Amino acid sequence: MSNRSLGLGQQKQEWFYLEHSNPVGPFTYAEMIKNMQQKMISKNHLIWRKGMAEWQPLSQVWEFQPQHIRHLAKTQSSDLADIFEKRKFPRVPFVSEFFTHNENQLWKAMSYEIGMGGIGLVIDNKNLNVGQKIHLHLSGNSKMPAFVAIAEIVNKSEKGVQPFQARYGLEFIDISREAHLAIQEYTGKPGVEKT
Secondary structure (H helix, E strand, O other): OOOOOOHHHHHOEEEEEEEEEEEEEEEEEHHHHHHHOOOOOOOOEEEEEEEOOOOOEEHOOOOEEEEEHHHHHHHHOOHHHOOOOOOOOOOEEEEOOEEEOOOOEEEEHHHHHHHHEEEEEOOOOOOOOOEEEEEEEEOOOOOOOOOOEEEEEEEEEEEOOOOEEEEEEEEEEEOOOHHHHHHHHHHHHOOOOOO
């Protein structure tokens, strides 16, 4: 890895990525990091900025190497500190079937992570949007008792799922105290009790 540091000039560079062979952008470096965090782009996306000879996979560009990003997150220069999101409540792997609905339609879902503040689901509907509120129903299993919650979609990705699905990050809005305690026990993380 290079010992190059990210200077202000590089932060202002205009970055682009390809989506279905179409360039998307321009983005600043900070916006590209946000896009990665929100799973809008992955290590396989082709990216480009002025000065690069050709489009390259994000994973091969030194500015986006995990070691470089970890270094930036640790040093957190004042002009980059706000791009490194830290979850208030970290999530842990959790695989279970759910039913979700918006009071008009019902969809099957499969969770992949859970935390005190929210859950990650793959839902059999790719047409839901960030900001939309949905109801979650877990029928219960050996890891978690049945619970019902209302959550808001905070991010969305269609990468790595079936064509009719999307991967959603959801933040709990309304969840029972019992469900909250069960999630707390499962994750081993303390949290603010909800009523």
